[in-house]
Amino acid sequence: MTEKENNKKTEDAGNYFPVNKSYIKRKKIYNRIAYASAALAFIIGAFPVFHIIYSALIIGYKYLNWNFVSTLPSGFPIGAKGGILNAIIGDFYLVIIASCLAVPLGIGSGLYLSLFGKKRTNSIIRLLNELMIGIPSVVWGIMGFYIFSTNAGLGFHFGFSALAAGLTLGFIMTPIVTLLTEQAVNRIPASYIEGALAMGATKWQATKSVIVKAAMGGIFTAVLLGVLNIIGQTAPLLFTNYYNTGMPTGITGPGGAVGDLAMLIFIYIHEPSRILHYKAEAASVVLLFFVFALDIGMRLISWVTVKIFEML
Amino acid sequence: MAEIDNNNNININNIDKNNIDNAVDNIKEEIKIEVKNLNFYYGDYHLLKDINLFFKKNSVCTILGPSGCGKSSFLRTLNRMNDYTEGSKLKGEVLLDGKNIYGKSIDVVELRRNVGMVFQNPNPFPKTIFENIAFGLKIHGIKNKQFIAERVEKCLKYAGLLDEVKDKLHKNAFSLSGGQQQRLCIARAIATNPSVLLMDEPTAYLDPASTATILDLIANFKKFYTIIIVSHNIQQAGRISDYSGFFLNGELIEFSKSGDFFTRPKDKRTENFITNRF
Ligand SMILES: Nc1ncnc2c1ncn2[C@@H]1O[C@H](COP(=O)(O)OP(=O)(O)O)[C@@H](O)[C@H]1O
Ligand SMILES: [Mg+2]
Numbered sequence: 001m002t003e004k005e006n007n008k009k010t011e012d013a014g015n016y017f018p019v020n021k022s023y024i025k026r027k028k029i030y031n032r033i034a035y036a037s038a039a040l041a042f043i044i045g046a047f048p049v050f051h052i053i054y055s056a057l058i059i060g061y062k063y064l065n066w067n068f069v070s071t072l073p074s075g076f077p078i079g080a081k082g083g084i085l086n087a088i089i090g091d092f093y094l095v096i097i098a099s100c101l102a103v104p105l106g107i108g109s110g111l112y113l114s115l116f117g118k119k120r121t122n123s124i125i126r127l128l129n130e131l132m133i134g135i136p137s138v139v140w141g142i143m144g145f146y147i148f149s150t151n152a153g154l155g156f157h158f159g160f161s162a163l164a165a166g167l168t169l170g171f172i173m174t175p176i177v178t179l180l181t182e183q184a185v186n187r188i189p190a191s192y193i194e195g196a197l198a199m200g201a202t203k204w205q206a207t208k209s210v211i212v213k214a215a216m217g218g219i220f221t222a223v224l225l226g227v228l229n230i231i232g233q234t235a236p237l238l239f240t241n242y243y244n245t246g247m248p249t250g251i252t253g254p255g256g257a258v259g260d261l262a263m264l265i266f267i268y269i270h271e272p273s274r275i276l277h278y279k280a281e282a283a284s285v286v287l288l289f290f291v292f293a294l295d296i297g298m299r300l301i302s303w304v305t306v307k308i309f310e311m312l
Numbered sequence: 313m314a315e316i317d318n319n320n321n322i323n324i325n326n327i328d329k330n331n332i333d334n335a336v337d338n339i340k341e342e343i344k345i346e347v348k349n350l351n352f353y354y355g356d357y358h359l360l361k362d363i364n365l366f367f368k369k370n371s372v373c374t375i376l377g378p379s380g381c382g383k384s385s386f387l388r389t390l391n392r393m394n395d396y397t398e399g400s401k402l403k404g405e406v407l408l409d410g411k412n413i414y415g416k417s418i419d420v421v422e423l424r425r426n427v428g429m430v431f432q433n434p435n436p437f438p439k440t441i442f443e444n445i446a447f448g449l450k451i452h453g454i455k456n457k458q459f460i461a462e463r464v465e466k467c468l469k470y471a472g473l474l475d476e477v478k479d480k481l482h483k484n485a486f487s488l489s490g491g492q493q494q495r496l497c498i499a500r501a502i503a504t505n506p507s508v509l510l511m512d513e514p515t516a517y518l519d520p521a522s523t524a525t526i527l528d529l530i531a532n533f534k535k536f537y538t539i540i541i542v543s544h545n546i547q548q549a550g551r552i553s554d555y556s557g558f559f560l561n562g563e564l565i566e567f568s569k570s571g572d573f574f575t576r577p578k579d580k581r582t583e584n585f586i587t588n589r590f
Contacts, residue, residue, distance in 0.1 A: 191433055195435045195436075198393060198428070198431075199425070201421075202451075
């Protein structure tokens with residue numbers, strides 16, 4: 001048998017692997033194109049963020065000092081002198097009030113949806129949640145106005161106040177926290193809960209000592225994204241709180257309204273005053289800083305909590 | 313021969329033929345779990361069909377069968393884990409110590425304390441090694457720290473894990489290897505002092521060395537527990553089990569002492585299976 005014949009035989013036996021050189025060349029090019037498009041998409045997507053930070057810094061830098069964040073606005077038009085402390089304090093009020101409503105409600109419903117509910121009811125509730133996230137915030141504002149500010153709705157008469165605005169923002173935040181909590185819990189392997197149930201844990205025991213702990217990081221993210229969403233809202237505040245240039249004296253009724261960074265920016269930009277325009281830019285840097293600090297802070301808290309929970 | 317059921321070839325072979333009455337009484341006493349006319353459905357899908365068998369106290373029984381034949385589903389009917397599968401339905405009885413676990417007065421929490429389960433994938437909780445075992449005590453209301461610490465140590469010892477982990481009880485369970493994690497799950501399962509252990513392919517994802525360790529454990533465990541293992545590994549079953557059952561398409565084809573099961577199977581399909589023709 002000649003060598004050639006021998007080679008042919010191995011071919012027939014299936015030991016021969018046909019190499020398609022042009023295809024190999026093409027697939028490398030496709031890979032590069034995919035990589036380049038992804039990078040381009042990222043650059044296009046990230047550009048506005050960097051542009052906003054850059055231009056806000058360029059315009060607003062001269063107001064970025066301690067005084068700016070630690071004093072109340074004064075002068076004429078109001079804000080021409082002083083800082084934005086009213087808005088910073090106001091945001092704290094609003095975030096805390098909104099969270100008091102949305103965190104327990106959102107986490108509770110999220111846990112319910114992923115652990116306790118039945119499939120059919122769940123899909124209805126999930127649909128409602130998605131619809132709620134899709135409702136324009138202006139509509140929420142009008143709803144909040146009727147329900148909380150006037151006494152036409154359910155008889156609350158909170159007026160234009162932190163409580164009315166905070167609760168309205170809480171309703172905007174709830175479906176976000178719900179949906180993200182549900183997703184966080186759904187990511188937990190089913191074997192965790194099965195393991196707990198098989199040892200005789202009730203569903204609630206399994207939830208609180210295994211599931212919630214395992215999903216803690218994701219639940220923190222859910223709350224964080226909810227807070228970040230409401231911190232930038234202006235439309236709901238137009239109808240439920242408007243804006244206070246000073247400090248609130250309560251959380252309802254006259255004197256219950258608070259300042260708010262997003263509202264401050266919105267109002268200052270509409271004033272025919274260059275100083276206020278600059279201050280609006282500076283305020284947006286402060287707002288971005290808070291968002292950033294909140295993000296880092298929550299991650300830190302979540303990391304520490306997860307570590308602590310592992311030891312319990 | 314004492315035939316418990318006419319359809320399913322359930323036979324007890326160690327019975328003195330001259331003393332059947334006496335023998336039947338003995339069997340009754342020795343039976344830990346008896347499954348009677350069990351039918352199980354996922355929605356309209358009739359999976360388990362008329363299962364009749366029993367498990368003797370302090371014996372190891374292996375459930376064999378090709379994948380998808382309903383082994384896991386069957387195992388989960390024995391501690392009512394199927395309660396949580398939406399749309400599932402069960403008919404028939406499962407008697408544990410003579411009491412129907414699907415009866416009205418049954419406390420499912422107590423049932424699961426008494427019937428431990430080990431899963432196919434090692435599934436420790438995302439907690440420390442210590443807490444993984446202590447969890448089973450805490451959920452049943454045990455608070456005494458010293459008792460918990462002693463029990464944790466004892467369970468780790470029984471599961472042959474104590475020497476390997478005694479210096480890192482407060483490290484995360486995920487820092488253990490797959491085989492160690494599975495032994496931790498076994499330690500966790502015996503923490504609640506069960507009398508029955510259900511194991512669903514406990515060695516399916518483990519390397520041969522870990523598998524051998526766990527099989528040795530199981531062989532020692534039958535002093536304390538009635539053990540029911542699902543497996544698709546025929547050699548394993550032959551090595552460690554006293555009884556073997558063969559499931560096919562949701563039916564119990566054969567159930568008998570492992571000696572007979574492997575050397576003189578009654579059913580052609582069992583024979584095909586154990587000679588690897590599935
Ligand atoms: N939750 C479920 N809902 C519907 N069908 C299921 C469910 N779990 C298992 N099944 C079906 O039941 C059959 C048996 O599954 P299983 O008991 O896991 O078999 P085995 O453990 O023998 O591989 C399979 O066909 C599977 O698809
Ligand atoms: Mg299975």
